[in-house]
Amino acid sequence: MRVLLECKKVKRTGFLPAYFIGGILAAAFPIVIMSVRSEMYQAQQGSPVEILLGANWQMMAMLNILLVVTGACLLYQTEYADNAMQKMKSLPIKESSVFLGKVILTVIMSLVVLTIEAGAITFCSCRWFEVRDVFFTELCKNFGYAFLLMLPCIILSLLISEACENMWISLGIGVVCVFTATMLPTERFLFSLFPFAAPFQVLAGTNPTQVMHYICAAAAELIGLGMAELIFLKIRRYFA
């Protein structure tokens, strides 16, 4: 119900088409790269998913994160413009449930984006590599992992845009965070847990214990950010 309401709100903002276009753009990366330099990648050792994600995931993840950050800014900009937020607050709805609605909407759209990207990886694998039975399980595992690591990033960027009334400030903070993520040394485990840096991780080729660490860390981040959201709303209400 609440998600439908959120859908209605974003109807004319171009939010949904932006996610589709973003997904297609990110999906175009592996296809373009493979059609230009297929020999180089065909010669590499490893499964097709591992090779393709190794070559393209940095770019694709970057586009995904930028999409999430921009989308989050927009979702709250429509609330703060013309004081719609005050009207929402006067309704018998919890502010946190508005936030939850936006999170669910972004999560659904990110799933769509990841599905488009998975489609592109499947296409490239069928076209340029030999596809075996295990391919689809591997693909699903990889994109499931990518999806899980994206969740903290979604919640944090929505939290930032909720906190800042002006769109450029939330966008600016988001961009600085994305930039910080690209600057952090990825080999340090603690740094790579930064919600904007984690989505750059790839499952294929990472050792299983480390994968478990990332999954646990992402779950902990989700709980932490959820609590942070509730506390933030309490504090803001107290001072408002």
Place this chain on the structure above:
Amino acid sequence: MSFFSLLGVEFKKIKRSKILWILLAATVILWLPSIFNVHLNFEMQTEGISPENNFFIQGFLGMSWFMFPASMVVGTVLLSQTERMDSGILKMLALPVSTVKLCLSKFVVLLSIAAVQIFMMTGMYYISAAVCSRTQNYNFILPPLFAAKETGMIFLSAVPMIAFFWMLSVCIRTPIFSIGIGLASIVPSVLVINTKIWFAYPMSYPFFVITSEYGKLAANPDTAQVELIPWIPVALTIVIVCLAVSCICFGQAERR
């Protein structure tokens, strides 16, 4: 109203926007890893680049590939949203001011934001170079003239890119598309600088310029050098076309 007083008004509008804090945060975050990893600069001798040059170039490479273009996108959002909030633009259009002047003055404000960021960047460079010189007992500080030349080149090469972003924010009314296209167009610039048609892609200019400087300092013949002939005319055309289109489109939707 003269152009300069209009410019003054535009600066007044963004006075309380806190954009400078965002730019400052970005530059501080950029230089911190360089200070912590300063010893890595001594391992670059195989490339033929001296540690102090490497320190300078690595920092500016980091800035020009993502942070600087992305900050410019944020700047365009700032300029367009401050006007659209509470229909400020309608009041501006009701004044006896030419829209072309208004549009250009906003563009100049955007250019000044770019200049401020590069200036902050250079300032932070000197601070971090001084810190590193103290910790490593090695002089990392480059002559100001050299730094001024390099940063000036980055700024000039960024003008077409900024004009393009400005056109996007003026012509595309839905913010998610203007921001989305702007940010998404930055990502492939890493790929574009390795192709022969880099000069057709304004978002890659600053990164290309600094990469070719790196090649020069490292005496690396593989790095592509700046060829002025197709580049300058193309860049000028891009600036003129983008500015013309944005001047024509400016305020069009509000005047309907």
